[in-house]
Amino acid sequence: MLKIVYFQEQGLEVFLDKLRQQGWLSLFTNTNLRCFVPDLAEFYARWSITDGRLFSEVNGVKIEFDAQELGEILGIPATGFDIYVQEDKFVLGKVRLVELAQN
Numbered sequence: 001m002l003k004i005v006y007f008q009e010q011g012l013e014v015f016l017d018k019l020r021q022q023g024w025l026s027l028f029t030n031t032n033l034r035c036f037v038p039d040l041a042e043f044y045a046r047w048s049i050t051d052g053r054l055f056s057e058v059n060g061v062k063i064e065f066d067a068q069e070l071g072e073i074l075g076i077p078a079t080g081f082d083i084y085v086q087e088d089k090f091v092l093g094k095v096r097l098v099e100l101a102q103n
Contacts, residue, residue, distance in 0.1 A: 004029060023077040 007016050019025040039058050047056040054070075056063045071078025 022080065027074055027076050 004016060007013075016025065019028055042058050043056045043063070046058070047054055049055070053064055053066045065073070067078040
């Protein structure tokens, strides 16, 4: 587990409180969870949202889920997640999305 003290020392108590209130703190502090960065970048570069469902594709595998399903997959509450995904990220353009995802 990531040491929460580090975040507190960086002055990020409000961030920690918001994660706690959403029930997402364990998701962000569990350093045993791993991801393959190139696949994650491809996922973010290809995602789109239609009628509350997120669609993407990684290595030719089509991925589709809604906020409720994502909450079940991650083992976290999904209430309010639909508000996050309503933002239109495409104003950044595909090239910028790939660059941001890789960073």
